[in-house]
Amino acid sequence: MNLLLCGEWDDAERDTWAEALRMALSPRDRLLLRRGEVDDALIDAVITANPPPGSLAGLSGLRLIQSLWAGVDRLLLDETVPHELPIARMVDPAMNAAMAETVLWAVLSLHRGFFDCADRQRAGVWQPVLQVLACEVPVLVLGFGQMGRSAASGLARQGYPVSAWSRQPSAHVVPGVRRRHGEAGLKDAIAKACIVVNLLPLTAATRGILGQPLFDRLPEGASIVNLARGAHLLEADLLRALDSGRVHRAVLDVFHTEPLPAGHPFWDHPRITVLPHVAAQTDLRSAAAVALANIDALAQGAPLANLVSRELGY
Ligand code: NAP
Ligand code: GLV
Numbered sequence: 001m002n003l004l005l006c007g008e009w010d011d012a013e014r015d016t017w018a019e020a021l022r023m024a025l026s027p028r029d030r031l032l033l034r035r036g037e038v039d040d041a042l043i044d045a046v047i048t049a050n051p052p053p054g055s056l057a058g059l060s061g062l063r064l065i066q067s068l069w070a071g072v073d074r075l076l077l078d079e080t081v082p083h084e085l086p087i088a089r090m091v092d093p094a095m096n097a098a099m100a101e102t103v104l105w106a107v108l109s110l111h112r113g114f115f116d117c118a119d120r121q122r123a124g125v126w127q128p129v130l131q132v133l134a135c136e137v138p139v140l141v142l143g144f145g146q147m148g149r150s151a152a153s154g155l156a157r158q159g160y161p162v163s164a165w166s167r168q169p170s171a172h173v174v175p176g177v178r179r180r181h182g183e184a185g186l187k188d189a190i191a192k193a194c195i196v197v198n199l200l201p202l203t204a205a206t207r208g209i210l211g212q213p214l215f216d217r218l219p220e221g222a223s224i225v226n227l228a229r230g231a232h233l234l235e236a237d238l239l240r241a242l243d244s245g246r247v248h249r250a251v252l253d254v255f256h257t258e259p260l261p262a263g264h265p266f267w268d269h270p271r272i273t274v275l276p277h278v279a280a281q282t283d284l285r286s287a288a289a290v291a292l293a294n295i296d297a298l299a300q301g302a303p304l305a306n307l308v309s310r311e312l313g314y
Helices: 011-024 073-077 093-111 114-122 146-157 182-190 212-217 235-244 284-300
Strands: 002-007 030-032 045-049 064-067 139-142 162-166 177-181 195-198 222-226 247-252 272-274
Touching: 002 011, 011 030, 011 284, 045 284, 064 284, 093 114, 093 146, 093 195, 093 222, 093 247, 093 284, 139 146, 139 182, 146 162, 146 177, 162 182, 177 182, 182 212, 212 235, 235 247
Parallel strands: 002 030, 002 045, 045 064, 139 162, 139 195, 162 177, 195 222, 222 247, 247 272
Antiparallel strands: none
16 A cells, blocks of 8 residues: 655654654554545555645545644644545553653642742742642543543542543542543532643534633633643733733643744743653554554554544544
């Protein structure tokens, strides 16, 4: 089969991916690094990382888009991708583990006041922060999928009272995690949350969820951790909530525009921590194996794994 590798990469990054994939590639398959190497109609599958809109247009023989990213919101919004074409997203335990580490770091740092200590260091101020026990800091995780379950489990093991929110009632039991779903579940959990961690997919239903209506329902001085997508957050609402003290701090890994533009108010806001979209990066080795297992399934006519629902948007 002809497999096209395509993403928003520089040449060095693309070559690193190509090397990782070629090491595990079946002799049956050929990896193409650019269009034009064979006729477009002969490309069977695309292995891709968040491709720019329009970059897969015109591949008339395509049978699978295998994403190297977990979130496929950009692909789903690309009108040039035929709606009947299967899209598989990346599901990789290595990525879940990386996300759980980032969430634990953010929650621990917020709870223990370590971001405040860093500010005080820069100001040359020696002033201890108040210590509160983990069991006194309720954390709400929005999204109880691959990332949410891994993150919630790590937080619960650390002693935080954890609630996790999903669309439907979840069958996944994670010790120490209270499962919530739907509007009523969110309303109840949000009123008690000291820290909200967003790990939802970006869909029509979740776009803008981190906005004033949600902030107004939080206890005064709660913090927000957004590690999912920039468009979940209404930026002006966050700035207002920080200024009024309703929200104490925000840790943000994802933004409406990436890279975050120079001069954006988030860059030097004293109570925003900016990460450059690194909460859970795709691990080359494990992700190459996951992607190629699906290519094998395609070649053998076996069921494809990790398919996205166009209807649900994730
Ligand atoms: P996933 O396995 O599909 O899980 C999605 C979860 O969100 C599910 O629990 C789902 O509920 C819930 N959900 C969806 N729509 C909802 C709604 N309207 N109301 C309430 N809950 C809703 O996704 P994942 O692999 O955990 O990834 C989540 C997101 O993380 C990705 O889409 C991506 O945007 C982001 N991400 C970011 C990074 C980074 O480095 N910053 C890395 C990887 C992923 P059900 O269980 O009921 O279906
Ligand atoms: C990264 O943001 C991903 O969706 O994999």
